[in-house]
Amino acid sequence: MFELSLLCPEDKVETLCDALDALDALSVSVEDADAQTDAEQALFGEPGMPPPKEGWQRSRVLALFGTEPDARDASRLLELQDFFGGCKLLGIAPVADQDWVRLTQSQFVPVSITPEFWIVPTWHEPPAQARQIIRLDPGLAFGTGTHPTTRMCLRWIARHGTQGQRVLDYGCGSGILAIGAARFGAAQIDAVDIDPAAVQSTLDNAKANDVELNAGLPDKAHGQYQTVLANILATPLKVLAPLLCAHVAPGGSLVLAGILERQAGELTAAYAPHGRLEVSDTEDGWVLMTAQF
Structure with a gap:
């Protein structure tokens, strides 16, 4: 593969990315051209929400192509376009072959929730001290145990238990909280999400962990539960109160x-x-809030 590197101002980022997509780039990414310098800029939004801007004042746009001729043809076509004004070709370089599966797997290691409760990818052996584990690999749905919000919810489950309870996981994502509730004794579990892909992910992960639960769209939730879990975002949580x-x-x-x-x-x-509602746990700028009824 070959990487085409371009420099462009903020107002050209979206147009340039769209053009690269139309030119059959295998992937397109945007970086701060001034990263690691005094001119570096923070660009962020609330997690799970789109960023406030498409790019930085000086953005580096990187596009991958299968062959060098494809990358060079794309650069020549872009340079002929009116919108390319203010943009600059930085270069075309080969990208070393990688074992992308192994590289991805190396980034996901067992995650400790408590000293005895761990989230373990399928390609790892559980730690010797693990007494409870959830087998979970990264996928399309949110929730691998690496994010502070997920860890705090699982810690709460481990500390308080769900023995014999009816539990609702609202906005289940990967189903990790529902599976955690099952590990600590829940008798009946409903896991719901607005995303059908998340519902399927939950069912697949539950099967992989030998857990029985009911998963579906939000109308699957009915009646009352001894524990209701919702790891979403602040705005929808306010609406759903x-x-x-x-x-x-x-x-x-x-x-x-x-x-x-x-x-x-x-x-x-x-x-x-x-x-x-009270704050019952904090981690890395996030809080866990709970209420007793």
Whole structure:
């Protein structure tokens, strides 16, 4: 493969990326051309939401092509376009062959939730101290155990247990929280998500972990549960406040994640008409909020 490298201003990033897609680039990525210098810029949005801008003031656009002639043809065609004004060809270089499967796997190692509870990819042996494990590989749906919000939810499950409970995992993603609830004794588990791919991922991961649960779209959730888990984001959690609280049985627990520390006050206010929401765990700028009913 060959990498075509281009320099362009922020207002040309989207147009240039679209053009590269039309020229059959295998992949297109955008980097800060001033990264690792004093001119480096932060470009971020709320996790799970699109960034506020398409690129940086000086963006490096990288496109992969299968052959060198393909990359050179693409560069020549781009240089002839009116929109290429202000852009610059930085070069074309071969990309060394990689064992991409092995490289990807090397980035995912067993994750400790507690000293005895671990998330373990299928290509790793469980650590000797692991007494409870979830087998989970990276996939299309959110939730591999590496994100602080997932770890905090699983820690809560491990500390409080779900023995004999009816549990709801709302916004289940990969199904990791539902499987965690099963590992700690849940008697019945409903896992729901608006994304059919997440529902299928949950079913596949449950089967791989020998866990029985019900998975489906949100209308699959019905009645009340002793534990309701929702690891989403602050904005949808605020909208869902009446619905989620209605699903919590008397004496039950509501466990919410996907919340930044600065958003805790907003969530407390949104849930105040239904219950008293409190911060019960923090990690890397994220909080876990819970309420007892």
